[in-house]
Amino acid sequence: MKERYLPLAATVTVFVALFVTGGIFYKHFFSTLVLGHILADNAFIIIAAIGTTFVILSGGIDLSIGSMIGFVGVTMAHLDSLGWHPLASAVVLLAFGVLFGACQGFIIDFCGIQAFIVTLAGLFMLRGACFMVSLDSVPIRHPFVGVFADVSIPLPDGGFLASSAIVMLVVLVIAIVIAHFTRFGTNVYAIGGDRTSAILMGVPIRRTTVMIYALGGFYSALGGVIYALYTSSGYPLAGTGNELNAIAAVVLGGTLLTGGVGMVAGTLFGGMILGLIATLIIFNGSLNGAWIMIASGVLLFLFIVVQRSLVGSFNIRRSA
Amino acid sequence: MRALTGHRATWPLLALVVILIVDGIIAPGFFAIRIVEGRLFGTPIDILYRAMPIALIALGMAVVIGSKGIDLSVGSIVAVVGATIAWRIKAGDPHFVILLTALAVGILCGMWNGFLVAVLNIQPIIATLILMVSGRGIGLMINLIYGGTDPSFESPLLQGLSVGSIGYVPTRLILFAGLFVALWLLIRRTALGLFIESVGGNAAAANLAGINARLITFSVYVISGLCTAWAGIILTADVHTSDPVSVALFSELDAILAVVIGGGSLAGGRIYLGMTLLGALVIQTLATSILMSGLPPEYNLLVKAVVVLFVLLLQSNNARDAVFTLFRRRKG
Numbered sequence: 318m319k320e321r322y323l324p325l326a327a328t329v330t331v332f333v334a335l336f337v338t339g340g341i342f343y344k345h346f347f348s349t350l351v352l353g354h355i356l357a358d359n360a361f362i363i364i365a366a367i368g369t370t371f372v373i374l375s376g377g378i379d380l381s382i383g384s385m386i387g388f389v390g391v392t393m394a395h396l397d398s399l400g401w402h403p404l405a406s407a408v409v410l411l412a413f414g415v416l417f418g419a420c421q422g423f424i425i426d427f428c429g430i431q432a433f434i435v436t437l438a439g440l441f442m443l444r445g446a447c448f449m450v451s452l453d454s455v456p457i458r459h460p461f462v463g464v465f466a467d468v469s470i471p472l473p474d475g476g477f478l479a480s481s482a483i484v485m486l487v488v489l490v491i492a493i494v495i496a497h498f499t500r501f502g503t504n505v506y507a508i509g510g511d512r513t514s515a516i517l518m519g520v521p522i523r524r525t526t527v528m529i530y531a532l533g534g535f536y537s538a539l540g541g542v543i544y545a546l547y548t549s550s551g552y553p554l555a556g557t558g559n560e561l562n563a564i565a566a567v568v569l570g571g572t573l574l575t576g577g578v579g580m581v582a583g584t585l586f587g588g589m590i591l592g593l594i595a596t597l598i599i600f601n602g603s604l605n606g607a608w609i610m611i612a613s614g615v616l617l618f619l620f621i622v623v624q625r626s627l628v629g630s631f632n633i634r635r636s637a
Numbered sequence: 638m639r640a641l642t643g644h645r646a647t648w649p650l651l652a653l654v655v656i657l658i659v660d661g662i663i664a665p666g667f668f669a670i671r672i673v674e675g676r677l678f679g680t681p682i683d684i685l686y687r688a689m690p691i692a693l694i695a696l697g698m699a700v701v702i703g704s705k706g707i708d709l710s711v712g713s714i715v716a717v718v719g720a721t722i723a724w725r726i727k728a729g730d731p732h733f734v735i736l737l738t739a740l741a742v743g744i745l746c747g748m749w750n751g752f753l754v755a756v757l758n759i760q761p762i763i764a765t766l767i768l769m770v771s772g773r774g775i776g777l778m779i780n781l782i783y784g785g786t787d788p789s790f791e792s793p794l795l796q797g798l799s800v801g802s803i804g805y806v807p808t809r810l811i812l813f814a815g816l817f818v819a820l821w822l823l824i825r826r827t828a829l830g831l832f833i834e835s836v837g838g839n840a841a842a843a844n845l846a847g848i849n850a851r852l853i854t855f856s857v858y859v860i861s862g863l864c865t866a867w868a869g870i871i872l873t874a875d876v877h878t879s880d881p882v883s884v885a886l887f888s889e890l891d892a893i894l895a896v897v898i899g900g901g902s903l904a905g906g907r908i909y910l911g912m913t914l915l916g917a918l919v920i921q922t923l924a925t926s927i928l929m930s931g932l933p934p935e936y937n938l939l940v941k942a943v944v945v946l947f948v949l950l951l952q953s954n955n956a957r958d959a960v961f962t963l964f965r966r967r968k969g
Contacts, residue, residue: 427955429955430953437894438945442942565770573760608774611774617766617771621764
């Protein structure tokens with residue numbers, strides 16, 4: 318097997334191992350029903366994490382995701398109360414996400430300020446904007462929400478793929494195509510792998526950076542739209558801290574935070590592992606919610622250490 | 638003029654002065670300090686008072702960032718420290734011992750981070766993400782040890798350190814000053830600061846020059862853990878209870894912000910303790926000003942973001958040049 322597939326293989330192995338373990342301990346756990354629920358429940362975070370994967374692959378970081386999810390959700394709910402069709406407001410908000418991301422990318426590259434700080438300001442700005450739109454939880458009453466919730470693809474053995482999971486899988490495929498089969502994708506890997514070499518090779522740094530963050534903005538806005546439709550409401554505190562879940566999903570998916578190494582497909586499994594842990598602990602029933610945090614942390618730790626000792630990320634860097 | 642715009646203290650200081658001037662205009666008596674019930678009282682004192690926890694965390698963060706690292710786990714360390722304090726008080730330990738235990742917990746958390754970064758060579762942002770994700774859970778578990786339904790407590794010693802005052806001055810300001818001076822001496826009057834900055838500038842080169850980069854990296858996280866534990870003691874004693882879920886939420890971001898407003902680069906290699914304190918004061922002054930101006934508190938985050946972006950843009954040569962050219966074109 319090629320070396321660059323090792324982290325992805327490790328992630329998939331961990332996911333399968335966890336899933337089988339759950340199946341051994343709990344009746345009915347190992348089923349397409351549970352799998353479908355994990356996919357649907359975590360669709361919004363995985364969608365956002367897919368966008369983050371591009372940002373992290375380029376050696377950057379985007380902290381504004383959680384606030385973007387909250388802002389998009391609460392704005393959609395507000396527009397709904399004004400009589401907008403959810404699809405119309407979704408289009409407007411996706412455009413907003415692209416624009417906001419592009420602005421962040423432009424400031425990062427033009428002003429030479431670290432991505433961490435610029436997107437941190439983005440986090441504060443969007444969260445502040447959430448509170449200005451509404452301080453309360455707002456329901457989305459449009460009948461489209463019901464239509465959206467009813468769409469599903471049945472899976473064998475009684476499970477089904479909910480609409481949010483379908484959207485997630487579709488945009489995942491698009492992201493894989495962008496990452497591995499377009500010039501833009503190659504440029505992203507080039508910038509993350511070695512920025513100086515990328516400049517020397519003639520990679521258009523500014524255009525690519527702006528596009529990377531615009532893509533990140535698009536995916537996190539889409540995550541917000543899915544979250545709002547899935548919960549059929551908007552809440553100004555929604556998505557708080559989700560940027561770190563998204564980053565954790567990307568890291569669990571085998572992408573290096575230093576950039577240049579990783580695969581978009583890994584993020585799907587990284588996000589599902591996080592969802593699986595939460596599901597396992599809920600299935601147990603006697604465990605406190607605090608265990609979700611601790612277990613996620615322990616798994617993150619184990620995974621990073623195993624990944625490091627098995628593959629040795631520095632070796633991947635060199636050979637990639 | 639060039640020297641003035643170039644100096645790193647100019648822009649943050651200017652930001653602080655502008656905010657203060659605006660405050661002076663919108664709130665008459667903003668700068669009045671009087672003595673009430675034997676202690677200093679007034680908005681400037683209040684700003685200092687409230688800025689202390691973040692300033693403490695930011696000092697540790699400045700040292701970590703100087704080594705090209707980052708510590709995302711500070712909020713979680715505060716949560717663990719708070720839970721430990723509440724637990725040991727219920728267990729009936731002498732309060733002085735609890736104080737030491739709390740500091741030890743912070744150091745322990747720092748050692749864990751240091752171990753991951755220095756020994757296992759994990760990137761700092763992920764290494765500290767682990768404790769950040771699980772720390773609040775650990776705090777909740779500690780609360781569960783003694784039943785967990787009522788983590789509130791009374792402690793004359795801890796509350797004396799937090800909300801008490803010595804003479805006219807709040808105790809926490811005096812303690813902060815002491816810690817600041819101690820840290821400054823440690824960083825600037827021993828070789829340690831130089832070592833940290835050289836490791837942050839280029840770890841491989843520092844190693845070749847005979848510096849034990851691993852030990853230095855380890856120590857910065859311990860320093861951060863200690864500073865954060867102190868902030869945790871203040872924050873916990875402030876509210877007389879342990880609240881692992883929401884205590885010091887976003888404090889890691891505020892602390893990093895303070896360092897960056899103070900001119901520290903996340904690329905490492907520089908430690909500015911004084912400037913970091915200035916950064917923390919800018920953040921708190923802003924928060925207080927928004928409250929005093931009568932704007933709804935929900936504007937706090939938005940205004941904070943705008944001011945931060947503004948300060949950052951001023952610090953960026955590229956953006957400054959663009960603005961200057963624009964002005965010149967207008968005039969010409």
